[in-house]
Amino acid sequence: MPKVLISDKMDPQAAKIFRERGVEVDEITGKTKDELIAMIGEYDGLAIRSSTKVTKEVLAAATNLKVVGRAGIGVDNVDIPSASAAGVVVMNTPFGNSITTAEHAIALMFALARDLPEADRSTQAGKWEKNRFMGVEVTSKTLGLIGAGNIGSIVADRALGLKMKVVAYDPFLTPERATDLGIEKVTLDELLARADFITLHTPLTEQTRNILSAEALAKTKKGVRIVNCARGGLIDEAALKEGLDSGHIGGAALDVFVEEPAKASPLFGTPNFISTPHLGASTNEAQVNVAIQVAEQMADFLMSGGVTNALNMPSLSAEEAPKLKPYMALAERLGSLVGQLEGDAIKAVSIEVEGAAAELNQKPITGAVLAGLMRVHSDTVNMVNAPFLAKERGLDVREVRHDREGDYHTLVRVAVKTEEGSKSVAGTLFANAEPRLVEIFGIKVEADLGGQMLYIVNEDAPGFIGRLGTTLGEAGVNIGTFHLGRRAAKGEAVLLLSVDSPVEGEVMAQLKTMPGVKAVKALRF
Incomplete structure (x- = not known):
């Protein structure tokens, strides 16, 4: 019976589904890195949220691990290259909290448009500053999407329902998909120049880090309002503060920060700035959805080999x-x-x-x-x-x-x-x-492919195979299997040999200089 560790707090539905599918499960949360390393070796699967860090060291200790399941979208806390190298499948649940996150972005856009948080504080303080809070309508305004994937497309749909014009920058957005969504595909510079509101919906990669840099923010329309419910690090926070202080940026709302938990950001207290503590996926429905989805996906993989929403x-x-x-x-x-x-x-x-x-x-x-x-x-x-x-x-x-x-x-x-x-x-x-x-290259041959091999192209002539065997034997190289094909008698032939040890250096040089040899290549599978 496969065994799964749930290492972050998750809806009880997850453990229930694992057990119903025949998977043994332990719910042990709040462990340190060293404690996780000490215990992970006995598990076939690891179900996480954002707290557990699946590092190279954790993966090295996870000798039985076959799958990591992230209940949510972001996998910043998983070393995917190391997981791939270890043969561990990494899954997420990209659709479980998509609507929730998209709705939060729309909510923050409205909050910026009508200055709702500050108006609330002022009113509850006994003030009645009706003339102070002059907002803007979203109708007929241009929304610029940076990222038009699953969440971005939902935001676009909601924005079109609000009678906004939507433009999008996304290198992977095809013209046909843009047409289907009812939006316009543009370059990043075009988006910056045209958008009244900008929302970000892209993962954090080396290509997207600080995609809204100081230089990019300087290209935006004066008074632009910016919303980020995707990932901290997509915006240069220092440059954002400068833009808000100068008045060039009309407002900004961040649900995510470069460093979290964000308890001392220089943005706090800045005029026209709204913040929430990474609430994009924080609804009851979303928490249940991602827990159910990650358990179903991991159980399918462990019990039957099905792979859903894998990242590698x-x-x-x-x-x-x-x-x-x-x-x-x-x-x-x-x-x-x-x-x-x-x-x-x-x-x-x-x-x-x-x-x-x-x-x-x-x-x-x-x-x-x-x-x-x-x-x-x-x-x-x-x-x-x-x-x-x-x-x-x-x-x-x-x-x-x-x-x-x-x-x-x-x-x-x-x-x-x-x-x-x-x-x-x-x-x-x-x-x-x-x-x-x-x-292979027009020559019929029947051969296994595996381990250390030699690929040799030679002239088909008597005595060649004997000389080859002698050369390898004298060098201490043992031949495992031997496969031969040729275009025609006395024409070009191909040899594929499996060998028990690598062939390199002086031995390879000897093979290349053998009479009749046209090409030699060492292969590894």
Whole structure:
């Protein structure tokens, strides 16, 4: 029976769902980092909110850990690269508190527009300063969204209902999606110049940190009102204070801060500034929703292999997971093979599936290919960030599904475009679901892919295999398996050998100078 630790305070529904699904659960909250490290080794899953910090040290001690589930959106407290390296799936619940957070942003926008907090304090102090609090209408004003994902799109929908005009800056927002939402996609500079209100709905990354910097704030419309219910660090707080003090910024409302809990921010007491203590997800409905969702997602993964809302691998339904697992292993190894052989020469990649593979969800297969392909460039690559790394390199990625029946009951082909032309490798699954290479660069070959291997292209001539075996034997390199393919008799041949130890240095130099050798490459899977 899988065992899960709930290390942060969570609605009781979470533990109930775990137990109903056959998962043992302990609710132990408030532990220090060292205490967590001492106990985490016995758990298969870790359910958290924002308090628990899942660091590299915690993950190193979590020898049985398979999944971390964050009841909420932000995963700033999880070292995702270290989790990926450790083979730990990281999930969040991006939809459980989306409406709650979006509504809080709208509420703060109204509070800024009508100066509600200060008007309340003044009135309860016995003053009746009706002429002091002259607000603005939101109707017909322009709302600028920085981030038009799940929460941003909900804010846009509510704003359009208030008869506002909505413009959005989001590098991943397509023109078609913008049209569907009824908003206008713009550059960041255009948004800053046009927006009467700005709301932020983006995660905190190196690209988004201080996206509203002093320079950016200087480009805003005079009197702009700014709302941040996303993440502290998206706004330069010192520059924001200067803008409020100068009157260039008409008002700001922050639910999040660079340092939390924020008990001594220089923004406190600044005119036209409103703050709340990270209440974006703080409604009864949201707390119950995220607890239920994280428990359901983690239980599905631990009991059946289903993956939902994962940040470091594609999502799979509980029904899909067992079927796709061997195909993903095959795809990852084919991608790794091409990546190691061609490296930086690849300009485009096509992932083609036929037979039984064509009936499956292709996204996880594509993600696995790209993860294998890009691993030569990054040791933190995974099936989630591989597509973005590919895009950064300008790699054109295509998916092709064939209905035709071929020589194999199922086939995955990875075709790449290089300066030398197109090349492809193909693989299938044998009866025991083991990945098997069946073609490499136009040459038929049947080979396992795993561990330490040697890839050799040579002229097909008598005596070559014997000389190769002698060279490796004299160097103390033991051959595990030996696979041979060729275009034609006495033509170009390909050898794939699994070896028990790495081949490098002087031995590799010897192999490259052997008569008939055209190319030698050490591979690792």
